[in-house]
């Protein structure tokens with residue numbers, strides 16, 4: 001057999017492993033049913049970390065271990081919202097301080113800069129009502145804080161959507177004003193009330209913050225040429241405390257674990273090593289991955305590409321958003337691998353400042369985020385009570401794991417399409433400025449330059 005035939009055989013063997021193995025669903029069951037939401041620094045998180053570490057060790061990976069990082073722990077209590085005497089269901093957004101607050105409401109639309117300009121000084125001292133469309137929740141929250149609002153009510157823009165959760169703090173900083181998630185129906189109702197005149201919100205929330213630690217899980221698949229560097233495949237295994245975090249992100253965790261298991265079967269084909277990393281603390285501001293990037297700074301030069309799976313169990317197109325210097329060839333290589341068999345959309349030159357790949361993208365490492373669209377039940381999605389195991393599309397998840405494994409196998413075996421170097425700090429800053437993220441990152445203490 002030629003070298004090509006040997007490689008082709010190995011690839012088929014690896015794909016057969018993924019498509020015929022019964023491992024994927026039990027992994028999802030343990031992560032979701034035994035470990036619940038795996039909220040950072042909780043007992044559920046500890047149990048999940050130990051399970052992931054032991055599984056990776058059982059698959060034969062080298063040096064499977066956990067690494068501790070400091071984080072601001074948080075526990076929710078009761079939350080009550082009353083507007084004009086009407087009690088509306090709400091939930092505290094993680095990181096929110098406790099409060100007993102009475103203040104007028106102000107409708108800030110979708111919370112974009114133009115909305116805040118329109119309202120101007122009238123937002124000061126009021127509770128911001130904001131709809132989740134356009135920019136990220138954290139950007140809207142930062143704007144509300146800057147505008148002098150005293151509270152933040154947030155709704156997703158989807159009929160039937162449950163009150164969403166989602167953290168307010170970044171990098172373990174305390175959140176300056178209380179924030180709560182409300183149902184879209186409540187959002188619309190408050191909007192109708194506001195048409196009739198000024199309305200006062202009464203928001204009462206119990207919550208507790210405490211110093212704590214989170215756990216990342218790290219393991220290696222060594223390649224034949226240690227000097228050639230490593231590929232990093234990663235996902236955050238932590239989720240929110242109100243559901244199982246099945247889609248976000250037991251799905252990514254299981255896909256990366258499954259890719260790792262299958263790559264072990266063909267490890268004699270790997271030239272570059274593959275480092276497997278399952279992060280915690282993503283949902284409270286990518287705390288685990290940024291701690292890793294900080295504490296392993298001198299190893300980052302060896303990392304040739306970060307492949308981050310965040311939400312890969314929906315049945316729609318697998319979107320791959322790639323950032324970094326000189327990434328055209330690797331984007332093309334992934335498009336070729338996808339062919340017609342995989343429903344994949346590779347987009348280069350994108351900056352997605354949320355999720356863990358960005359902890360590395362910030363430091364110039366070529367990094368991508370893989371995420372599936374087309375959720376079966378959009379109104380029961382991530383960050384709601386509806387993010388449970390039954391929402392996961394197993395076939396899509398298997399396909400995501402298979403594509404992840406194929407990309408890693410091909411790039412490890414033949415690293416030619418990988419970027420020639422990392423982006424410099426100046427290049428990264430220029431990209432972030434052009435994308436309009438500088439102010440936001442500075443407001444959130446994430447501007448590392």
Ligand SMILES: [Zn+2]
Pocket residue numbers: 236248249282310311355
């Ligand atoms: Zn996520």
